[in-house]
Amino acid sequence: MTSIVLKQESPLQTAFQSTIQSIFSPDVIDFWASHLHPTWSWQRPLARIIARKVEGQGSITLTLKPNRHAKPFLAGQHLNITTEINGSRVTRSYSPTRLPQQKGVFNITIKRVRGGKASTWFTEYAKVGQVVELGEPFGEMTLSHIHQKHLFLAAGSGITPFISLIREWVTQGTHGQATLIYWAKTQAELCFVDEFTKLTNAHPNLKVHYILTQEKSENQQFNERINSEILQTLISDLNEHVVYSCGPANFVEQARQFTQQTAQEFHGEAFSIAQLDAETTEYVDIQLTKSNRSISVPVGQSILTALEAQGIKPASGCRMGICNTCVCTKQAGTTEHILTKDQDTETGSSVRICVSSARSNVTLDL
Numbered sequence: 001m002t003s004i005v006l007k008q009e010s011p012l013q014t015a016f017q018s019t020i021q022s023i024f025s026p027d028v029i030d031f032w033a034s035h036l037h038p039t040w041s042w043q044r045p046l047a048r049i050i051a052r053k054v055e056g057q058g059s060i061t062l063t064l065k066p067n068r069h070a071k072p073f074l075a076g077q078h079l080n081i082t083t084e085i086n087g088s089r090v091t092r093s094y095s096p097t098r099l100p101q102q103k104g105v106f107n108i109t110i111k112r113v114r115g116g117k118a119s120t121w122f123t124e125y126a127k128v129g130q131v132v133e134l135g136e137p138f139g140e141m142t143l144s145h146i147h148q149k150h151l152f153l154a155a156g157s158g159i160t161p162f163i164s165l166i167r168e169w170v171t172q173g174t175h176g177q178a179t180l181i182y183w184a185k186t187q188a189e190l191c192f193v194d195e196f197t198k199l200t201n202a203h204p205n206l207k208v209h210y211i212l213t214q215e216k217s218e219n220q221q222f223n224e225r226i227n228s229e230i231l232q233t234l235i236s237d238l239n240e241h242v243v244y245s246c247g248p249a250n251f252v253e254q255a256r257q258f259t260q261q262t263a264q265e266f267h268g269e270a271f272s273i274a275q276l277d278a279e280t281t282e283y284v285d286i287q288l289t290k291s292n293r294s295i296s297v298p299v300g301q302s303i304l305t306a307l308e309a310q311g312i313k314p315a316s317g318c319r320m321g322i323c324n325t326c327v328c329t330k331q332a333g334t335t336e337h338i339l340t341k342d343q344d345t346e347t348g349s350s351v352r353i354c355v356s357s358a359r360s361n362v363t364l365d366l
């Protein structure tokens with residue numbers, strides 16, 4: 001496995017830092033350091049945007065140069081990236097991609113989501129020279145070193161961890177077989193097509209299939225959403241594969257249903273949570289002990305979304321149940337995982353409120 005290499009501090013540096021920190025607060029040091037250089041910071045991981053390019057219709061790739069506090073990441077992982085938009089700090093998760101030819105920088109590719117605050121800022125307004133804050137890397141969807149056959153199922157911007165994993169697979173010598181099936185609405189929305197063409201020409205054991213759901217072309221075999229017929233036709237030996245899936249929640253759930261029983265392993269990450277049925281009329285109460293508030297929320301809606309709708313802004317990051325930024329303790333009540341439908345009735349359990357809904361009155365330490 002390879003990752004971005006960052007410098008380690010010596011004991012002398014550590015002692016010097018402890019002395020300075022006992023005199024000045026890190027915020028004061030950061031304030032003055034940022035006037036000297038945009039990414040100088042006492043301890044905050046920051047990165048400067050050094051390039052931007054259009055990747056596909058509605059998508060942009062930003063190249064970021066991190067400072068020495070940024071943590072290394074593995075291909076397929078995610079980072080929380082925070083920026084300030086209209087005076088508020090906004091955090092979202094993106095899957096960083098190493099650049100094999102350029103050490104010490106990484107890319108993130110962002111697709112604009114209609115009405116999306118962060119994606120609109122990154123795709124429309126983020127400029128070269130601006131600085132963002134980085135979180136710790138997280139996520140388990142890294143390249144398997146046990147199995148030799150990899151099947152990547154991507155929908156829309158779910159392609160971003162897979163360009164990373166496929167580059168990693170190439171860097172490690174292209175052992176076994178890798179197949180990518182990539183769903184998009186139109187040809188124009190596809191990302192990384194030129195790179196995939198070069199890679200498939202260079203490596204016959206890499207296959208890439210594009211499926212366009214809102215456009216037909218002569219050489220297109222399928223144009224439907226994911227189903228078992230597509231998978232059986234394109235992958236005859238699914239039982240020998242490890243499957244990775246990334247896309248909207250419904251896509252990942254269907255990928256799981258169609259492959260999990262047969263494949264060697266299944267890894268799925270959804271970047272959006274299924275929306276609540278608009279006709280839901282059942283409500284329960286959530287008691288927030290730290291802020292001493294009680295609010296009424298719809299059953300089935302993510303607790304995070306419900307709190308935000310009422311002007312409460314708990315800490316959050318990926319909004320897909322992976323980074324643990326939104327975890328809080330449930331002191332009473334029953335919650336349900338929105339994707340798996342597993343219910344949690346235990347007192348004192350940790351709840352990721354971005355992927356949990358309340359099934360009864362619930363008390364949280366928020």
Ligand code: FES
Binds near residue numbers: 316325
């Ligand atoms: S915001 Fe990342 S787990 Fe909830």
